[in-house]
Amino acid sequence: MIVATDRAPDEAIVRFENVGLRYGLGPEVLKDVNFALQKGSFHFLIGESGAGKSSLLKLIYLALKPSRGLISLFDHEIAITPRPDLPALRRRVGVVFQEFKLLNHLSAYDNVALPLRVAGVRESVVKKHVSELLAWVGLEQHMQARPPTLSGGQQQRVSIARAIIARPQLLLADEPTGNVDDVMGFRLMHLFEELNRLGTTVVIATHNMQVVERLGHGRLLLDDGRLIMESARAKIAPKLENLVPGSRQKALAAAESAAAADSFGKYPGDSEIFGDPSSLKDYL
Amino acid sequence: MLKFISRRSDLPLDHDAHSRFLPWLIAFMVFLANLAMVGMLMLNTVAERWDQGVTGTLTVQISPAEDPSEDDPRLQAILKVLASAKAIDRYEVISDERVLKLLEPWLGGVAKSKDLPLPRLVDVELHSGAQLNVIKLTNQINKVAPGSRVDDHRIWLDRLVSLIRTVQTLATAVLFFIGFATVGTVVFTTRTGLAIHREAIEVLHLIGAQDAYIARQFASRAMALGLTGGLLGLALGLPTLMGIGYLIGRMDGFFVPSLELGAHHWMIVGFLPIGVAAIATVTAKMTVLRSLRRML
Ligand SMILES: Nc1ncnc2c1ncn2[C@@H]1O[C@H](COP(=O)(O)OP(=O)(O)OP(=O)(O)O)[C@@H](O)[C@H]1O
């Protein structure tokens, strides 16, 4: 690899060097962005609206080219990577888009199956894994439903399932809790932490400072197009009263529903797919 | 190939209203291509046969002398000239009855009158492949029988053959235009499809689909549409061709020596739908690949 680095080269999942981005002839939205994400790290990407969070994520998931600077993904310098090699890199990244980007003409099942089919996985394997994951996110009753007939939260779970079905090494989520209540928001964060524990590097763009404060983790703060990286801090123990503003009764109800939904908050322990990452090598 | 066609599609291309007209357009073009092609092939046969059939024959026409008693000696003299020409295989004096019959359409019953001076005609056949100096023969014959003519059919046949060649060139041009129009239509339809499904394509792209994966979906759709259109065009074209064949069959066989379609004609006609489907498939694929290459 050509990129000069003082770290072990296999550790950085993402590396930005003096990256600048402008749209057309507009001003630079991102200026001199420098950072590296270590394997297995968990970061919140924060900054006010229009700060460039989505733009930064787009650069990482290879939807945009930077106007200047170098971007490396899994130690592949993107600018010099031949175009036919990029899809393979994209498959190692799971993205939860801010607006879901589900394909409305496909069922929930087919939406989640896409990353596997695109990778040429056998249909019998696809069936097994997709059914299992959809059941795991609590959508076994809705496998054949099309996204427009699903609630916002259900669509969100479909989009998350699609992002993680192929066991990405890097998970990017753009405002994944933007459209759901706080309880659902925390449940989803719990899910991301669970994935992180299994080795996935995670970056989550969010406005929800309550979540950011509570979970600790590292921060990527965007301010005036510049990026400031902050390391993780101590986790704040959750308090139900803080979780759901309003009456204590409402909070208790929320806690109950959270417990009931725990089935998708944890990986199934006996699952050969999600319990043991190495088994994924069989089909990826 | 079958796997290619039956492949499940991630894009709702089957429901695209804009591509429904494509099979009809293709059908129309295949229909035209059918006619142009078969017409061309048939003309080819005709031109070849005329070319060959006519090089081998001449007609000598002896105009009646002022004194009818001289007619016979003149004929005999001419026959002697013909007999001495090496290139000539066979000659035959056409009987008065046949001459009368040939002239009947112009002269009607009047020709029956024995008083009417009739030209004598001699049908001459050359050895196959032999070359004859027609001008020299004409001079020799005119020495013994002034006013006689040697007609080698060349002049009007040459014109006919060159007319046929022109028509064939035009038909070839028409075929090319049809090809271009097909390609253009498929490109347009594919581009519209790309625009309509831009967001879904973007998702597939970001999920890590290779360009070929996306292109394949458009290509198999185009193949299905092209094949449908091609077969439709064939269904329209076949009755037309058979009708033309029937009409030609009823015509007198002199000008149009046997115009039935040969086996290879039918093969080409049957190949058209496959050919047009292949053109549609390749065109759609190239269009999608070119447009995707603009994405990172
Ligand atoms: N496609 C585009 N063309 C031109 N300008 C754009 C485009 N996308 C984003 N921008 C501009 O880039 C800047 C950063 O946008 P971006 O969407 O990255 O912000 P964000 O931090 O994700 O905001 P939010 O929190 O509201 O989602 C904004 O000023 C926006 O106007």
Ligand SMILES: [Mg+2]
């Ligand atoms: Mg955004």
